[in-house]
Amino acid sequence: MTIDEFKLKQNLPYEAKVRHAEIRAWEFYNKVYGDLNATCHVSVGGLDSITLLVFLRNIGIDVPAISVSILEDRGNQEIHKQLGVTSIKPYMSKTQVLNQLGFPVVSKAKANKISYLLQPNADKQTFIHAIMTGDMGEQGGFKHSDRIKLQDKWIKLFGGNYAHMRPDLDIRPVPNFKVSSKCCYYMKEKPCDDWAKEHNSYPYLGLMASEGGQREMALMKNGCNYYGKTTTRSCPFAIFTRQDLLQLALDLNVPVPRAYGEIKRKENGELYTTRAQRTGCSMCGFGIHMEQRPHRFDRLREDNPAEWEYWMKRCCKDEDGTVYGWGRVLDFIGVEWR
Numbered sequence: 001m002t003i004d005e006f007k008l009k010q011n012l013p014y015e016a017k018v019r020h021a022e023i024r025a026w027e028f029y030n031k032v033y034g035d036l037n038a039t040c041h042v043s044v045g046g047l048d049s050i051t052l053l054v055f056l057r058n059i060g061i062d063v064p065a066i067s068v069s070i071l072e073d074r075g076n077q078e079i080h081k082q083l084g085v086t087s088i089k090p091y092m093s094k095t096q097v098l099n100q101l102g103f104p105v106v107s108k109a110k111a112n113k114i115s116y117l118l119q120p121n122a123d124k125q126t127f128i129h130a131i132m133t134g135d136m137g138e139q140g141g142f143k144h145s146d147r148i149k150l151q152d153k154w155i156k157l158f159g160g161n162y163a164h165m166r167p168d169l170d171i172r173p174v175p176n177f178k179v180s181s182k183c184c185y186y187m188k189e190k191p192c193d194d195w196a197k198e199h200n201s202y203p204y205l206g207l208m209a210s211e212g213g214q215r216e217m218a219l220m221k222n223g224c225n226y227y228g229k230t231t232t233r234s235c236p237f238a239i240f241t242r243q244d245l246l247q248l249a250l251d252l253n254v255p256v257p258r259a260y261g262e263i264k265r266k267e268n269g270e271l272y273t274t275r276a277q278r279t280g281c282s283m284c285g286f287g288i289h290m291e292q293r294p295h296r297f298d299r300l301r302e303d304n305p306a307e308w309e310y311w312m313k314r315c316c317k318d319e320d321g322t323v324y325g326w327g328r329v330l331d332f333i334g335v336e337w338r
Contacts, residue, residue, distance in 0.1 A: 001223040009239045017244055021236035022059050024224040028234035029061055032202050039201040041066055043192055044085050046076060046279040047260055049206030051249045052237060053083060056204060058252055066195055068188045071281040074304060075258035082255060088195055090187035094283045097187060099316050102178030103329050105285040106154060111181035113150050118179060120161045132165040175332050202232045210241045246271040275299060283311045289335055297337055
């Protein structure tokens with residue numbers, strides 16, 4: 001499937017998309033259990049993948065469902081138990097990740113770049129120079145890349161160790177906390193990948209290209225079902241929009257985790273969830289700077305005040321014994337939380 005073909009399928013009527021998802025799901029099932037002599041499972045997290053699990057069971061594909069449920073909102077965990085999802089243990093706890101690796105903030109791609117900037121005299125100085133300036137140097141043919149360069153607003157906050165590379169900017173001192181993009185790898189991705197290898201199983205994933213992010217182009221390029229050397233997976237909902245997903249959840253009477261509230265319809269017919277649009281790990285901060293209040297941490301305070309108190313104020317400790325949490329990070333990046 002070409003990218004143009006994928007885009008055309010994104011514009012199909014809702015009923016045609018649901019039928020397309022059913023065909024792709026069965027195609028993957030038959031390929032894996034037949035030609036690949038393996039098994040399948042569903043990787044479950046929030047509403048999208050919960051809907052996928054119910055959908056697969058509804059069309060007759062009843063395969064195991066797995067999740068590192070302890071990372072999810074408490075309401076998600078309750079739905080996982082209700083649906084018989086197998087819980088897998090993470091390789092690091094949330095607290096260990098924040099203290100040893102750093103805070104997941106801004107986005108996964110940007111957090112990776114920021115993690116380099118927070119290391120004084122780090123390796124990969126050519127890469128750091130490209131992050132700070134966009135100039136690729138000799139290895140990059142002396143070209144300029146805005147794709148690799150970090151936005152100036154983040155350089156001003158996190159580029160203190162390399163301020164000499166950008167004398168044109170008023171760069172703040174280095175923050176007293178770490179930033180990392182590795183949390184998902186140790187807490188979710190590797191545990192699930194290892195489970196899959198142990199059980200000779202390939203996943204169904206509830207990903208949609210319309211959600212954007214790093215996965216959008218991969219889904220558009222590789223399509224719903226992908227059989228690669230290192231990755232084999234099925235994303236039956238790849239061509240869905242958010243509206244398609246919510247309509248299917250209504251049609252199948254999918255249990256909606258309380259963090260999302262309810263699925264309602266606006267006067268213009270648009271479906272929406274009355275609380276969170278997405279959920280994930282209760283201490284994840286990716287994208288928090290783009291949310292209006294009440295944001296995810298506000299909702300956590302409402303749902304679980306004790307957990308909110310822990311993550312915001314005392315999940316980490318400085319070398320001198322000072323305790324702190326997400327509050328310090330949000331203050332630094334200018335996100336209100338009190």
